Amino acid sequence: MxxxxxxxxxxxxxxxxxxxxxxxxxxxxxxxxxxxxxxxxNFGIDFRGGTTIRTESTQAVDVGVYRSALQPLNLGDVTITEVFDPTFGDERNVAMVRIQAQEDQESVSAQTISDVEAALQTVDPSITFPSVESVGPKVxxxxxxxxxxxxxxxxxxxxxxxxxxxxxxxxxxxxxxxxxxxxxxxxxxxxxxxxxxxxxxxxxxxxxxxxxxxxxxxxxxxxxxxxxxxxxxxxxxxxxxxxxxxxxxxxxxxxxxxxxxxxxxxxxxxxxxxxxxxxxxxxxxxxxxxxxxxxxxxxxGVKRDWSKPDANQGNQFANVDA
Incomplete structure (x- = not known):
């Protein structure tokens, strides 16, 4: 059936x-x-500009906890993504924190980045920040x-x-x-x-x-x-x-x-x-x-001229391979 x-x-x-x-x-x-x-x-960071902070920690990444720690900073659009890689060991937990560009600023300021790092360190003292990358409004x-x-x-x-x-x-x-x-x-x-x-x-x-x-x-x-x-x-x-x-x-x-x-x-x-x-x-x-x-x-409309000896005449591209 x-x-x-x-x-x-x-x-x-x-x-x-x-x-x-x-x-x-x-x-x-x-x-x-x-x-x-x-x-x-509602453009994301890719189209607004902003900063991406890469984090590493010996503790497991908890996106909810990270987001709660950053919420008091009122940074607007913040995206937190855990990075999975089979080469990472149990002691290496990586995440990407993306922050939109703030009003009237070419990029996220150094002070804002320091505030973000401090806020994350309060919930995970072992966290480190191996790289910080910014995307400006022009890009x-x-x-x-x-x-x-x-x-x-x-x-x-x-x-x-x-x-x-x-x-x-x-x-x-x-x-x-x-x-x-x-x-x-x-x-x-x-x-x-x-x-x-x-x-x-x-x-x-x-x-x-x-x-x-x-x-x-x-x-x-x-x-x-x-x-x-x-x-x-x-x-x-x-x-x-x-x-x-x-x-x-x-x-x-x-x-x-x-x-x-x-x-x-x-x-x-x-x-x-x-x-x-x-x-x-x-x-x-x-x-x-x-x-x-x-x-x-x-x-x-579709023109159908079936008076032609060859019905495919005039439709020579019909059998082009998909």
Whole structure:
């Protein structure tokens, strides 16, 4: 007896509420942009600038105790991460303490660093500080620009890839869905003021890759059905293709979410933003594949000239290896 989340054959009309779903996506993107411009993002140390202090101790690292010791200093965004390395012995416990740049200061002052070291020594007398590294506002500003350039470059390359593999209508639909995913995700981060750092950028790139993978699977089935059902209306053909791949979509997204859920709940503050971005991205990426990318393709239409002797003529890039 096998568990089936989706019946073998489904006949869901994904375009039945197309105006509602597509309109809702446009509204969500608009609201996300408004939130981004008005509330801004809660940038982490990577983008604000700050200081990283490496600690070593013979006692086990207790992140909660460290955080409680630093709380009276009112340093703002402080991230404490225990460092695990198989080469470390039982007497070598390492942690990284990251402190955001303070107001009107190029970097965290020497006095602030001394206060942090003193506060940690009160809870762990054996603690030492082998290294201190600072990231200034100029470097953090360059990181912001580089991060968004990376996201934009990924979308452009994906647009070119889909264009070569399928047709330009599919390329526009896929990239529109990716823009939808990234902008709405940034809007959620702005609304909830979740820390936005380089790990979040990595999550956004992961979302782009995950979303486009699901989109390509459906588009590949669409291309097969375009040859198989030469006279079927495009709307019915897109519905058929989505229904045929629905089981795969649900199983892939569902198992990914099941793997991410424990990390989201028990992973702690250090990785929660990263995991939340991927968790939300899987949901919004699956939605955009079904309700955004296909709607764009339907609106643009796909030219099918079956009067040619060779049905593949004019589609010479269709069989480019994935």
């Amino acid at each position: 096998r568990l089936r989340l989706v019946p073998n054959e489904t006949r869901i009309d994904f375009f039945r509420y197309a105006k509602v779903t597509f309109g809702g996506s446009l509204i969500a993107m608009l609201l996300s942009l408004v939130l981004w411009l008005t509330m801004g993002l 953090s500003g360059e990181l912001i620009r580089t991060a968004f350039i990376a996201v934009g470059a990924a979308m452009i390359l994906i647009l070119i890839y889909i264009w070569l593999r399928f047709e330009w209508q599919f390329s526009v639909g896929a990239v529109a869905a990716l823009f939808h995913d990234v902008i709405v995700t940034i809007g959620v981060f702005s609304l909830l003021q979740i820390r936005f750092d380089l790990a979040t950028i990595a999550a956004l790139l992961t979302i782009i890759g995950y979303s486009i993978n699901d989109t390509v699977v459906i588009f590949d089935r669409v291309r097969e059905n375009l040859r198989k059902y030469k006279k079927m209306p495009l709307r019915d053909l897109l519905n058929l293709s989505t229904n045929e791949t629905l089981s795969r979509t649900v199983m892939t997204s569902g198992t990914t979410l099941l793997a991410l859920l424990p990390l989201l709940i028990f992973g702690g503050d250090v990785i929660r933003g990263f995991v939340f971005a991927i968790f939300w991205g899987v949901i919004i990426g699956t939605y955009s594949t079904v309700y955004v990318a296909k709607n764009i393709v339907l609106m643009l």
